Amino acid sequence: MRVAVADIGTNSCHLLIAEARGSSYQVLDTLKERTRLGACLDEQRNITPEGERRLTEALKQFQELAHAAQVSEVRAYATSAMREAPNGKEVAARVSEASGVYPVMISGEREAQLTYLGAAHSVEFGADNLLLDLGGGSLELARGGPEQPDHVISLPLGSVRLHLTHLQKEPPGPRAVKALQQLVTKALEPHLGTFRVGSATRVFGSSGTFEAVGAAIAQRRGVLGVTEISVGGFSFEVSALGDLVRDLQKLTPAGRIRAGIDPRRADIIVAGAAILEAALRAVGAERATVSEGAMREGxxxxxLAAQTHWESGLSARQRSAAALAERFMVSLPHARQVTALAQDLLSRLQRRGESFPEEAPSLLSAAAFLHEIGQSVSQSSHHKHSAYLIRHAGLRGFDPRQLELIAQIARYHRKSAPKSSHIEFQALSSIDREGVAKLTAILRVADGLDRTHSSQSQIVDLHREGGSWVLTVAGVTALDLAGAQDKSDVWRQVYGELKVEAAQGS
Structure with missing residues (x-):
């Protein structure tokens, strides 16, 4: 199994393509694009057209690399800059349309959890660990055991953000840096009861800034084998970081470059290093270790863990469908999500009195998991290619009639509804035509609910109101809502009108 993930940060976007290797993974390719979204915000913190252009171009490159590595799509998570932008959702929709990658906006707490998971597989965590993750827009702290954090916070203390608000003058000088650090210390004070370190606490840092300051301190010491590219596992004293901050604040960006700072980071390194020093001193840390594992590794x-867990509970039929999906580069997260949504809809319809044959869950599951298999042939008319491959590519565990039903359910997941003028559909018995129509209606709505391929939608309720149905969904985007409503045409023919709405607070 191969996956491609992207971390859309305030300063840069990172792509990571990896392949499962037993209980671990091997990195196949990486790419970093310095999109600087944090510098592309207007006075209301809306993302500007230039920021949208930069993000679109980066995600297009990511998608191309993923396809070259035989991964069907990129899963992208967006952090501070996009989640705080009032127009973030609108930008995400347009970027998705232009690039084929939907940037899912996650909370700072979710960001911290993923970063902690990535760091835990990069460095040696102990029984009690504190991880600092400094991005361009926010600072996350996470504390916990060897695998999972117990406490996480996200604060608007990113390096790009505070550089723009506190350190516009070059060189910034000690007064401006002190004011910035006082802001950081004050912001952390309410949380020190949770995050103040003890004698046995291991302290780690993750981010480009943490790697940059680690490499700079190692260079000043003359430590061999450490560069900004390979600095994982290097430990330094907080006092050494303080010395670095006091030296850097006296220099212009050109002077910092001559001192060995990466030119691409020379403008924001003072803010980043000062934030880290203040945060580490606030929690009482004396030493910190650099982790190269970050959110994208998490x-x-x-x-990979989700796929392994999912596969562990599969029947022989489902394992055959999963193997076929992977063989033809189906997006496994999207396939799993659509299958889960379709099965949920089916069970809710049954509880509301709709009748289905005993084989319906198995047929629907296979069709849902394989509905996009035809994209390996061509995006155009891929629903027809899906039907052909299901019939002929060796799906096991079903008899010829069941294979035909699965093929037709998948074939009708988009475009035309089942029609009597379609030869294959007309050739079915009247009972099977009814079954295909009923399961097609479910699959179309389930597929629409994951139009963004973000795997975020969750069904909250399905009930009747008069002669119509009301479907309530949580975690849904505007695109997913529109997708489900647009694809409710067959549902309307089979079950009656359907209204799809977001749950309150979603």
Whole structure:
């Protein structure tokens, strides 16, 4: 199994393509694009057209690399800059349309959890660990055991953000840096009861800034084998970080470059280093270790774990469908999500009195998991290619009639509804035509609910109101809502009108 994940940050976007290797993974390719979204915000913190253009171009490149590595799509998570932008959802929709990658906006707490997971598989965590993750827009702290954090916070203390608000003058000088650090210390004070370190606490840092300051301190010491590219596992004293901050604040960006700072980071390194020093001193840390594992590594680990867990409970039929899906580069997260949504809809319809044959769950599951298999042939008319491959590519565990029903359910997941003028559909018995129509209606709505391929939608309720149905969904985007409503045409023919709405607070 191969996955491609992207971390859309305030300063840069990172792509990671990896392949499962037993209980771990092997990195196949990476790419970093310095999109600087944090510098592309207007006075209301809306993302500007230039920021949208930069993000679109980066995600197009990511998608191309993923396809070259035989991964069907990129799963992208967006952090501070996009989640705080009032127009973030609108930008995400347009970027998705232009690039084929939907940037899912996650909370700072979710970001911290994923980063902790990535770091835990990069460095040696102990029984009690504190991880600091500094991005361009926010600072996350996570504390916990060897695998999972017990406490996480996200604060608007990112390096790009505070550089723009506190350190516009070059060189910034000690007064401006002190004011910035006082802000950080004050913001952390309410949380020190949870995050103040003890004698046995291991302290780690994750981010490009943490790697940059680690490499700079190692260079000043003359430590061999450490560069900004390979600095994982290097430990330094907080006092050494303080010395670095006091030296850097006296220099212009050109002077910092001459001192060995990466030119691409020379403008924001003072803010980043000062934030880290203040945060580490606030929690009482004396030393910190650099972790190269970050949010994108956590995303890979989480996705591989989800796939492994899902596969462990499969029947022989489902394992055959999963193997076929992977063979033809189906997006496994999307396939799993659509299958889960379709099965949920089916069970809710049954509880509301709709009748289905005993084989319906198995047929629907296979069709849902394989509905996009035809994209390996061509995006155009891929629903027809899906039907052909289901019939002929060796799906096991079903008899010829069942294979035909699965093929037709998948074939009708988009475009035309089942029609008597379609030769294959007309050739079915009247009972099977009814079954295909009923399961097609479910699959179309389930597929629409994951139009963004973000795997976020969750069904809350399905009930009747008069002669119509009302479907309530949580975690849904505007695109997913529109997708489900647009694809409710067959549902309307089979079950009656359907209204799809977001749950309150979603």
């Amino acid at each position: 995303m890979v680990i989480e996705e």
